[in-house]
Amino acid sequence: MKVSVYAPLLSRLLAGPRPYVGTLVGLVHDDRAHVLGCLLDHVEGGTPGVGSELLDALPGGLAPLGVAGDSDGRLEELALLSTVISLLPAGAQRAVVLSVSGGEGEGEPEPTAALFLYGDGELERTEFETFGAEQLRAQTVLLRLEGALSLRCKPGCEPLAEAFDRLKRTLDSPVTCFVQPEANRLLRAQDDESAPEGSCSELAGRRSAGRAQALFKLMLQRTGLVESRPAGGAPVIEYCRGRQQLVDLTLPISCVALVAAAAPLAQAAAALSEAALRQLAQLRTVITDVYREKERVVPAEPLHFNPEECGHYVTLVYSAASDDEKLESYRRNVHAALLLAADRPLFRRANRHRFDDQSPFLTNVHVGLSAPRQTAGQTALVRGTYVYHHYMQDRMDDSGWGCAYRSLQTLASWFQRQGYTGRAPPTHREIQQCLVDIGDKPASFVGSRQWIGSTEVSYCLQHLYGVESRILHVSSGADLGSKARALLRHFNDEGTPVMIGGGVLAHTLLGVAFDEASGEASFLVLDPHYTGAENLTTIQNKGWCGWKDGQFWDQTAYYNLCMPVRPRCV
Known part of the structure; x- marks a missing residue:
């Protein structure tokens, strides 16, 4: 039997807590076991808890295939597979044993994984392949x-x-x-x-x-099928009048x-x-x-x-x-x-994942774009799902003044879609009322067509969603490239979209690419000034979402970046 392991799972196993023992689950087809997941057993040592309730949380068709663990000197322990073997799917004659070793302390070699097949009381080491999400x-x-x-x-x-x-x-x-x-x-x-x-x-x-x-x-x-019942008697119906729960x-x-x-x-x-x-x-x-x-x-x-x-x-x-x-x-x-x-x-x-998402607006419109012009260096992108909010949505004519409001809605949608809040993105009026409630604006601000900036966006995120933000100041658009390292850290650590405002315009940043050697930087920009229909092809081909170099920004305008910090919680 050949074995292939889902690459992201292998990465998690190599970086997993020590010690651990878990049940490998996956598919078996055509004499090949495809390992897709692992359910950790929280009882140290012993046979994996394949009867845990999380096995019922997996899709039908996925079955226990073997065990995984950090097995330095404990390979015999991992070979106690009688429970797993009893649940192996048809076509899997032997259990898979994935052993992780090394990488536990400073100076230790990088962790490595070895794979064995267990059957008839013997362990046989074998090679394995990895596969990614697209292949899956x-x-x-x-x-x-x-x-x-x-x-x-x-x-x-x-x-x-x-x-x-x-x-x-x-x-x-x-x-x-x-x-x-x-x-x-x-x-x-x-x-x-x-x-x-x-x-x-x-x-x-x-x-x-x-x-x-x-x-x-x-x-x-x-109808049409006779349910098998034990013979030997006739059905009896007992009729009793009365009240009962x-x-x-x-x-x-x-x-x-x-x-x-x-x-x-x-x-x-x-x-x-x-x-x-x-x-x-x-x-x-x-x-x-x-x-x-x-x-x-x-x-x-x-x-x-x-x-x-x-x-x-x-x-x-x-x-x-x-x-x-x-x-x-x-x-x-x-x-x-x-x-x-x-x-x-x-x-x-x-x-929760909604298979039939009825949202009238597009999500993750950056997916499918070509890579930035420079191929060297590092690239970091927003992580998770957001909704693209732009001019003229919700039957609201905010062209010419509502770009920062729309960027705030995109940021808020990210926190909603990632499960941090059940609250929907705020309307323009709710944003204005929020700023009045906290004392930042006078009462006459509600219902007006006045602009807001990065600072006001951060106030609304904090007041409406409890989300703190870092404000990054940039002296001019020409100097934005010098902040590429800070943006790399933000997208790698936080993964949240960023609102950037300067001059009379606001945009949303979804990523950054930076070449340390040349100092060249590109920015993945989502433009809230779009006024057309929800057409992904138009949005991508016309540059309403795309990679921009440093010349995209007003070279003399002062910019502020609102960089939301996601709460650390489950």
Whole structure:
């Protein structure tokens, strides 16, 4: 069996905390194991906790493939793989063992990874390849499943358990079907014989972010199948009149699965079935835990998250009884288990991934642009998602005076999209009212067409969102290149967009490229003065978002840069 490892995962494993042991998860197809993720076990030593609840948070189709850990002198410990081997997917006869060593202290060599295959009680070292995000998207199909299940039972932990058991048996039977409306296709759970011929690549109805996707609807067949029951008696119906309490709750099903594009269609049905069963297990855990605490059934909602560092989606179920503050410790555990830094929110409700984003405005319009003119040196860009706000949006004619307002809206959208706040970007009037409320402007400022600058933008970010900013002063546009190092540090450390104002114009900076040897600098500029339609081709081709050299700026005007500092939190 050949093995390939997702490159960003390998980087996280090499830089991970010591000591650690975790479960490797991924796909197996055509005698090759593709390792996509790792779930850390927080119990030092021993067999990895593959039964942890986070395994249910992974897409259907991803399965335990082996273990990873810092194994200096502990390789035998990592070889205790009986639990993992029992859960290996079909086609994986041996478990993968990824061992990290070195790099723990000053003067130590850089950490390295060695890979072994474990089977029949023996470890065999083998070579492995790495692959990146583009290759992953090109070779897989993302399957989405939407639907609902009805939970009906008497109140109580035992009736709840029995009701969830019934739903599990239903999902794990041939009465469960997956319908793809776009292709008029039906796949049936637990029925490989009736699966149509072909590969999963045929399922792709559309592409999103470079990845093939297919949407399925969950359907339970009510007629035409006879459910197997033990023989030996006739059904008896007992009719009793009276009043009693009944739990009647609709469980939302929204799950994802990942399959190799070249895999047979039967694997798609199996992956969707696995995804539905995993989500039912999550709903059961969350709803039952809340019932034990509050003695009432509270709805719960599955939310999808897509951290850029991961090669897969993470689906978590949050109860309506728990707000983001109450879930903070749980989110920290999720960050730690997935080897993700705990300095930015990734799993708040506001971080949820929306597959069908109905926003009328464009996001991340810099993606797809050519590299800056100079190829040498360093480049640093905004990290995360922002919304491009510009003149004439929201039926607001602010041409000639609202550029800084629009830049502030773009900055605010970044904090909203990254989950730091649930508050939408402020309107022009809300910005003006904020400046009046803090005493910076007179009451007559509200409703006016007066400009604002970088300092006012920083005031609004602090007052409305609790975000602090650094103000960088530049004596002239000709001197902006001397601040390239400071901008590099900002985009590498903070990753937030920057508002720059000078003369009578304001712009948004999304990145910087700087060649230390020549001193040449280029700036990725997002221009809020655009007045056209939401057309990405026009915006990029006409330079409304693009790389600009130092001559773009007014060589004699004084500039201030508002550089927001992101809070360190989860």
